[in-house]
Amino acid sequence: MSLTNRGESAGSGRRWFPSSLLGRVLLLTLLAMASAQIISSVAWIATFRAQQVQGLVATTRNLAQSAAATAQFFNSLPLEYRHIVLDQLRDMGGTRFFVSLNDRRINMTPLPDTERKRLVTEEVESVLRRRLGNRINLHVDFVDPANLRILNSEMPLDALPQSWAHYALTLEPLNPPVLVTQVEVTEDEWLYLAAALPAPYVSLEDEGIPGQQILFLVVMIAILFPVLAWLIRQQTRPLRRLARAARDLPLEDNQPPLVEKGSAEIVAVTRSFNTMRRRLQSYISDRNQLFRAISHDLKTPITRLRLRVDLIEDDAMRERLEADLRELELLAKNALQSIKDSDIHENAEPVDVERMLRDMAEAYQGDGPGQVTVQGHCRAYRGKPLALKRCFGNLVDNAVKYGNRALVRIEDAAGELRIHVEDEGPGVSEDQLARIFEPYYRLDKNQHQGFGLGLGIARNIAQSHGGELEISNRSTGGLHVTLTLPRH
Numbered sequence: 001m002s003l004t005n006r007g008e009s010a011g012s013g014r015r016w017f018p019s020s021l022l023g024r025v026l027l028l029t030l031l032a033m034a035s036a037q038i039i040s041s042v043a044w045i046a047t048f049r050a051q052q053v054q055g056l057v058a059t060t061r062n063l064a065q066s067a068a069a070t071a072q073f074f075n076s077l078p079l080e081y082r083h084i085v086l087d088q089l090r091d092m093g094g095t096r097f098f099v100s101l102n103d104r105r106i107n108m109t110p111l112p113d114t115e116r117k118r119l120v121t122e123e124v125e126s127v128l129r130r131r132l133g134n135r136i137n138l139h140v141d142f143v144d145p146a147n148l149r150i151l152n153s154e155m156p157l158d159a160l161p162q163s164w165a166h167y168a169l170t171l172e173p174l175n176p177p178v179l180v181t182q183v184e185v186t187e188d189e190w191l192y193l194a195a196a197l198p199a200p201y202v203s204l205e206d207e208g209i210p211g212q213q214i215l216f217l218v219v220m221i222a223i224l225f226p227v228l229a230w231l232i233r234q235q236t237r238p239l240r241r242l243a244r245a246a247r248d249l250p251l252e253d254n255q256p257p258l259v260e261k262g263s264a265e266i267v268a269v270t271r272s273f274n275t276m277r278r279r280l281q282s283y284i285s286d287r288n289q290l291f292r293a294i295s296h297d298l299k300t301p302i303t304r305l306r307l308r309v310d311l312i313e314d315d316a317m318r319e320r321l322e323a324d325l326r327e328l329e330l331l332a333k334n335a336l337q338s339i340k341d342s343d344i345h346e347n348a349e350p351v352d353v354e355r356m357l358r359d360m361a362e363a364y365q366g367d368g369p370g371q372v373t374v375q376g377h378c379r380a381y382r383g384k385p386l387a388l389k390r391c392f393g394n395l396v397d398n399a400v401k402y403g404n405r406a407l408v409r410i411e412d413a414a415g416e417l418r419i420h421v422e423d424e425g426p427g428v429s430e431d432q433l434a435r436i437f438e439p440y441y442r443l444d445k446n447q448h449q450g451f452g453l454g455l456g457i458a459r460n461i462a463q464s465h466g467g468e469l470e471i472s473n474r475s476t477g478g479l480h481v482t483l484t485l486p487r488h
Contacts, residue, residue: 111177242270378411
């Protein structure tokens, strides 16, 4: 796998991860908040459930104490008074239970077994046996109100007169589980006590996350995220401005420096960028002045040498000297031209790259049909038009010059634009590939067209747009040049 493919594979594996600082901070904040909420919610729910279980056990312990007291009270009454007391309890209230005396234990469909039900049932039985004796015959279970049966006839609770149920057992509107305790007080006589679980302990199931906890999390995220997004956007705005300035790198003297504002780190980076830009401006200005001075100063001695060469009578010697002077003059002119081609001062604007390349292909039709073929489509690219035209022109010229034909393929993606230029030439050896961008380096020493500056100028233009130029040999012969231009 090539380095490019590996990079694409790694990039596709991280495609879910945002590329912007705003997106990354928001995503990491969301993950941190979710992790913190999950941890705190787990701890809170565990504490909440433990408190619920403790409260439920304590409540049912009190019910068991009342049930034991009621059973002891009935055991202390003479037989002939027990039904009289039952009638008084039904008419006047005064107890938390529906109480009756039955000649047998009533069987009912119990609620499904859960951990809470087991704990509560064991607690009730423990209290009753401790108060009434371990040998007491009793049965404790929880019943759904719809399955509750009372009296020897095993009728449902709804079949009773309203006055009985009103004083003894109130189920509406919660319809909680009913604790049914049946104690054998004497042979063939069972004391029946039914009591509803009081609020808030009206469930024997493990409850999920309370709705208010979820609502709190949603409200917190809804409030925090917009504020955090606005804050990060305000802090990263100077960074975006700095990125645009670094991409375009305006080196004209009339361009004002970037405003130094934001956090201390951003101010330091902006100040360093302004310092670097001033140094580059000074360096380019000094370089241009130096080459102009050299070009101007060389004209006078070259002119004097030409006059002196004309005085030489030896024709062979005169021709050699004139050739040397012409080469010296061309070297100076081309060095200046290289500086001008690489240093193009223009503003970035949308460029129709596809139309530009197809126009170049049509310009080669006069030299032979099909010399330059363009494939693919792309959207407009924001860049420097003249610089891009010179870059494309150098690549196509190089392909036609050394490979006779050029195939230009356009690949457009969301984040970058790629231009592939392939020729049918002999290719380049590995040692030449390492030097192909060097100034004045030519692949064919026997050719006298050009000075080996075209590829170097093309790469400088690509790098000025934040891109790169790569060259490799095709497996079928010829060169494959890939120009990558990022979309900002």
